[in-house]
Amino acid sequence: MGRSPCCDENGLKKGPWTQDEDEKLIDHIQKHGHGSWRALPKQAGLNRCGKSCRLRWTNYLRPDIKRGNFTEEEEETIINLHSLLGNKWSSIASNLPGRTDNEIKNYWNTHLRKKLLQMGIDPVTHRPRTDHLNVLAALPQLIAAANFNNLLNLNQNVQLDAATLAKAQLLHNMIQVLSTNNNNIPSSSPLTMQTNNNLFGQSSYLENQSLFGQPQNFSHIPGANHDEKMMVENQMIDQPLDSFSSLMQMDVQDDHNSLPLLVAASPEESNQSQMMIKNKDIVHRHDTSNPSSSNSSFTQDHHQPWCDTIDDEAGDSYWKEIMEQTCSEPWPFPE
DNA sequence: AAGTCACCCAACCGCGTCTGA
DNA sequence: GTCAGACGCGGTTGGGTGACT
Incomplete structure (x- = not known):
């Protein structure tokens, strides 16, 4: 498909945003909404491409963005979802109200990845790394x-x-x-x-x-x-x-790793199901306009949101059947 | 004080997908 | 069904900053 010329267009500013530009963008969106990002810069009097405006807004200026360090709970959620979805940052972000995909991606690359590596976990597969032959190290x-x-x-x-x-x-x-x-x-x-x-x-x-x-x-x-x-x-x-x-006595099917797999699925292994359910439809989308709903994703919405979302979105009858069965049972999380 | 290095993160790039004509 | 414009997403970059020598 044709790629939009976007920032290649002559004279459009790139790089860090100034306070003046931020104010113009915020003011315009508050008054008119963003509508067409393509048309927004001109209407708002900004010498930027629409893409740049969208990014600035969604990653930085949006009023519901949560600032500050990630909580332990958020870390857990990111790691768990990453083990299931892989680098689907937007899907992961939709379960962390107030956090942007960019922020989560950066946090993963700068903190969580290292953390897992230090623990001897492969951050890609979420499996224990196999170079641990020393019992004590393991x-x-x-x-x-x-x-x-x-x-x-x-x-x-x-x-x-x-x-x-x-x-x-x-x-x-x-x-x-x-x-x-x-x-x-x-x-x-x-x-x-x-x-x-x-x-x-x-x-x-x-x-x-x-x-x-x-x-x-x-x-x-x-x-x-x-x-x-x-x-x-x-x-x-x-x-x-x-x-x-x-x-x-359990069957031996895979002795590649010396330890049991401790997460649900490596990203590549879950591809099949991701093909069945579009990523954007998998996760429950919180009302991001309500920052107070933060930290509720995994611990408070343990059960029903997943079921609801899939039930709503998945057209495949087989999935529906499964979800109907599983959703009728209580989620085993302790509160 | 100056130089170097590592880290962080905002912003950009380019591709895939969606949508409407 | 096809095409082009627009949008969304994930990967990558590079400037800012702090720690260290």
């Missing part, structure tokens, strides 16, 4: 792994002791370290845990306890693909994890 991950017990609580019959799981994982890692072939445990090993995609659901891997205290129902996560959801559901139904041994 301890934070082991602690995190222990917390996937929370997810197993999805099945009400399942209660797995976190310490037991940590021990099992530690044992597993020790064997790996001792193995002459690093990361190459025979697939027949009884200790090879089920690390297949997203079995452990959307648990965050931060050491932050508030994260681990939030088991989440997979079915509500629109970014996760259908197969993943069904696999989890089938596992829960067919193989109730009521004992350590049952965990150990």
Whole structure:
């Protein structure tokens, strides 16, 4: 499609905005709305292209933009959504009232990415990095792994002791370290845990306890693909994890990582579902004109918004069916 | 005080998508 | 169905700033 000449046009100013320009833009939008961005600069008396005006407004001048540092809760939301949606910054931003996609993108690149890397998590796949062959170095991950017990609580019959799981994982890692072939445990090993995609659901891997205290129902996560959801559901139904041994006997499908996947889906894995539901339709759009609604995304709208949004937007009857089933069940978040 | 470096973030670029003629 | 204009999004850049030498 034809690209608009936009800022290539002669004489249009680029670069940082002056206070005078800001005032003109704000004044015009408050009086007339932005209408056509293309036509706005001329009407507002600005020597800028419409694109530049739109960006300035949406990323900086909009009255509902929240300033200041990101809260811990916002960080959690970003990380969780990024694990599901990948670099869909606008979709992520729509779940963080008052935050812009640009701001979130910058924050991810400058802070969260590094944070995950320091924790031994690949910020792209949200999986533990495989260059951790040292058991001690992997301890934070082991602690995190222990917390996937929370997810197993999805099945009400399942209660797995976190310490037991940590021990099992530690044992597993020790064997790996001792193995002459690093990361190459025979697939027949009884200790090879089920690390297949997203079995452990959307648990965050931060050491932050508030994260681990939030088991989440997979079915509500629109970014996760259908197969993943069904696999989890089938596992829960067919193989109730009521004992350590049952965990150990689970099928070996992917021993690439030495630790269970701790998030719902890597971006590439969730592509299928993203194709089914347009990104812009996945997330619940908050009323951004109401800054007081901030921080409500994941902790207050745990359940219904996702369901509502998908129910409203997804045309696929299959998705509707799934959502009808899952939405009729209480969201397992503790308040 | 001056120079260098790393970090942050506002702004730009270019591509894909939407929409209306 | 096709096309072109407009918009939205994600990736990238580069100027400002603070820390360090």
